Amino acid sequence: MRDIALKTETWMPMERTHRGGVEGGVTGSRQGRWGMIRPKQPASRPSGPVYSMRVVVLVSGRGSNLEALLAADLPVRFAAVISNRPDAGALSIAEAHGIPTWVEDHTVHPSRASFDDALSGQIERHKPDLVVLAGFMRVLGDAFVRRYAGRMINIHPSLLPSFPGLRTHAQALEAGVRLHGATVHYVTPTLDHGPIIVQGAVPVLPADTPEALAARVLAVEHRIYPQAVRWIAQGAVRLGADGRVAFELPDARAAEAGAFIAPAPDGM
Numbered sequence: 001m002r003d004i005a006l007k008t009e010t011w012m013p014m015e016r017t018h019r020g021g022v023e024g025g026v027t028g029s030r031q032g033r034w035g036m037i038r039p040k041q042p043a044s045r046p047s048g049p050v051y052s053m054r055v056v057v058l059v060s061g062r063g064s065n066l067e068a069l070l071a072a073d074l075p076v077r078f079a080a081v082i083s084n085r086p087d088a089g090a091l092s093i094a095e096a097h098g099i100p101t102w103v104e105d106h107t108v109h110p111s112r113a114s115f116d117d118a119l120s121g122q123i124e125r126h127k128p129d130l131v132v133l134a135g136f137m138r139v140l141g142d143a144f145v146r147r148y149a150g151r152m153i154n155i156h157p158s159l160l161p162s163f164p165g166l167r168t169h170a171q172a173l174e175a176g177v178r179l180h181g182a183t184v185h186y187v188t189p190t191l192d193h194g195p196i197i198v199q200g201a202v203p204v205l206p207a208d209t210p211e212a213l214a215a216r217v218l219a220v221e222h223r224i225y226p227q228a229v230r231w232i233a234q235g236a237v238r239l240g241a242d243g244r245v246a247f248e249l250p251d252a253r254a255a256e257a258g259a260f261i262a263p264a265p266d267g268m
């Protein structure tokens with residue numbers, strides 16, 4: 001299967017021609033094709049952030065977290081966006097920002113290891129400092145995860161360690177929690193269980209449906225994921241040798257958030 005992926009691979013730095021067309025294209029199946037349209041990312045800036053950290057984003061779906069990352073003017077270079085699904089909306093978002101895209105379709109691979117090998121092969125072409133899972137819905141094997149230890153992060157729509165896995169909002173409603181939220185964490189071999197960088201909490205309201213709760217949590221995701229990447233890019237957060245997240249941020253910064261109590265106590 002690896003052969004199939006390699007045979008269909010074509011470097012397509014699709015730059016706009018002077019006639020306004022696009023050389024190459026991402027028509028038909030996107031599997032095995034690199035695409036880059038409309039270079040919007042500045043290569044460097046005379047003043048402002050330095051694009052020193054190279055980031056590869058892995059996606060599977062609509063890409064709202066990718067969009068939030070791209071909108072945040074982070075001091076990083078988004079080297080590529082890679083999807084395991086050819087129909088992921090995130091691919092169009094990346095292409096609109098001039099970021100090379102790749103589809104490594106897991107359905108054409110006979111095993112998880114074969115997919116993981118092909119995926120890491122594509123990631124390595126971009127020599128990333130950080131791999132960001134933004135709605136990437138494939139479980140990655142231990143070898144893959146170890147390869148990127150300390151430089152791969154994920155966002156999960158719950159306050160971990162509560163509600164790992166799928167249906168997190170329904171799980172939260174079933175459990176009757178009053179606070180729910182999202183977590184950005186380093187990825188370790190145990191699913192949805194790595195060292196936590198940042199969490200954002202929202203209240204669970206009596207009339208909530210999973211959909212209503214998901215929308216409230218998603219808004220928090222869009223705030224905490226860019227913040228986590230910014231801290232990592234600035235060197236303010238890293239994974240220590242002891243497996244714990246090391247912060248350069250002052251404790252006062254964490255304390256500023258105060259307590260979030262839901263429902264609010266009398267007098268608040």
Ligand code: GRF
Nearest residue numbers: 061062063064065135155157
């Ligand atoms: C987000 O809720 C994320 O936490 C979860 O999958 C969803 C992806 O949404 N892992 P999007 O593709 O970023 O819009």
